[in-house]
Amino acid sequence: MASSALSKWLRPEVYPLFAAVGVAVGICGFQLVRNVCINPEVRVNKEGRTSGVLDNFAEGEKYAEHGLRKFLRNKSPEIMPAINGFFTNPK
Known part of the structure; x- marks a missing residue:
């Protein structure tokens, strides 16, 4: 069962799809980390949230x-x- 699913999805025609989805996930991950780490409007810790605007x-x-x-x-x-x-x- 697993080998048939693997042979269905790991064909050369599917590689561009994997690449496109991988790039999209990478861009989304980069933007998420960038916003959480350096965006001045995002405050993750409790002290930052209590400070208000x-x-x-x-x-x-x-x-x-x-x-x-x-x-x-x-x-x-x-x-x-x-x-x-x-x-x-x-x-």
Whole structure:
């Protein structure tokens, strides 16, 4: 019984499905850990929960303006800007 189920799901056609689901689970796990560990609005311990609403704007700004967002802020929203420029701006 177990070998037939294993042979049904471990075929080469199913590998992309496993990869896509694995990437999705990895992204969800990363976001969960990121929010629990460094989000200023999430307080897990009891002392943090009793403090109520905090006006920590600097910490919130640091969380929202992370390195990837700063890096991409002045970039053009194109996948391949060199190829797009080649075809749209002929010399």
